[in-house]
Amino acid sequence: MADRILVAYATRYGSTAEVAEAIGDELRKAGETVDVRPITGVTDLSPYRAAIIGSPIYMGKWLPEPQVFIERHQQHLQSIPVAYFTVGLTVKEGTPEFLRKAEASMDQVRLLVNPVEVGVFPGRLDTGRLSIADRAIVKLIRAKTGDFRDLGAVRTWARAVREKIALA
Numbered sequence: 001m002a003d004r005i006l007v008a009y010a011t012r013y014g015s016t017a018e019v020a021e022a023i024g025d026e027l028r029k030a031g032e033t034v035d036v037r038p039i040t041g042v043t044d045l046s047p048y049r050a051a052i053i054g055s056p057i058y059m060g061k062w063l064p065e066p067q068v069f070i071e072r073h074q075q076h077l078q079s080i081p082v083a084y085f086t087v088g089l090t091v092k093e094g095t096p097e098f099l100r101k102a103e104a105s106m107d108q109v110r111l112l113v114n115p116v117e118v119g120v121f122p123g124r125l126d127t128g129r130l131s132i133a134d135r136a137i138v139k140l141i142r143a144k145t146g147d148f149r150d151l152g153a154v155r156t157w158a159r160a161v162r163e164k165i166a167l168a
């Protein structure tokens with residue numbers, strides 16, 4: 001019988017992975033058995049009774065890996081509770097427009113599997129970790145560097161997701 005919760009994520013520079021770890025830690029504190037794994041390393045969903053899937057927002061969209069994963073496992077994911085989370089720099093502004101755009105980054109995957117909950121969190125930008133191309137983009141758009149993540153909000157969201165997973 002499936003008794004674990006999967007927290008699977010895609011990441012470019014590690015910020016989303018750290019958010020995924022915070023979600024997993026919070027679920028473990030609540031007594032859940034949780035696997036936190038990069039999405040590219042997950043091939044079998046049979047051990048899981050629920051899945052939480054996350055991606056950073058990159059150029060207004062999720063990375064391709066989570067969408068491919070959800071497409072590949074759509075039938076199984078439709079049979080268990082699923083939540084999505086996304087991490088992006090524009091979310092730090094907190095305006096309704098930026099939050100709407102962040103939620104829109106999940107539109108494609110929402111069409112494949114309707115989540116019980118979604119989370120939208122600010123990310124971290126450390127230009128020292130970026131590729132040359134990404135550094136050029138950051139410079140061009142004048143993005144602010146720093147760690148804008150609120151891990152307290154992430155943990156609060158994880159507790160709320162756990163309740164929704166239990167009810168589903």
